Amino acid sequence: MRLLVTRPQPAAEATVSRLEAMGHRPLLLPLARAEHLPEAARRALEKPHAGIALTSAEAVRVLAELGAELEAHKTEPCFCVGEATARAARDLGFTSVHTGAGTGKSLADLIAATPVASETPLLYLAGSPRSDGLEATLRRLQVEHVTVECYRMQPIAHPPEALARLLSAGQPEAVLLYSHDTARRFAALLVEAGLKAAAFSPRYLCLSAAVAGALPDGTPVEVASRPDEESLFRLL
Incomplete structure (x- = not known):
């Protein structure tokens, strides 16, 4: 199949x-394109924290840039939003990885239910832009945390x-969309090109309902059963 990948670099x-x-x-x-801020992550890790929360494998890629400075933190509790992020964390060497069900809310519930041997705040290494599911739920559950943006x-x-050049070689059989922001940008590009979504491609495969919600009404969307790439690929 001819598939259009709109995922940010370098993950694309x-x-x-x-x-x-x-x-x-x-x-x-x-x-x-992800702009990494490893110095922000380095400074954050130097401060006392009960564990690390990650909602994207992009944050793991930032941590990988710390090299030997990360070694002392690899035994800390590492709470990952889903299996893809957890796999990346384990591959980097984290040994105490807790895996959520794929959403910020489910990760917050997991964090609240997991005892940690520390009175210090949880460190959330986040990106920008991001949804507020994790932070809003942590606040509701009264879990003390500090958010530090380590990539933009x-x-x-x-x-x-x-888009016209892509169409000239044949209509993409599906467009893969991974985030609300990416879907919003793609919808704007369609408008600028004077194209209807269905005229560009017959299928828009979205990682979540929130991603699909950024597309225009009438777009032929399909939503993955879980917010991870494996579930997205199963739609193919």
């Missing part, structure tokens, strides 16, 4: 490789002609 490259291995023909149109998603601008 891994998605393209996976799709190629499955026999698909991925087209890459990243709408953002910087937009990548594409001219409206970029």
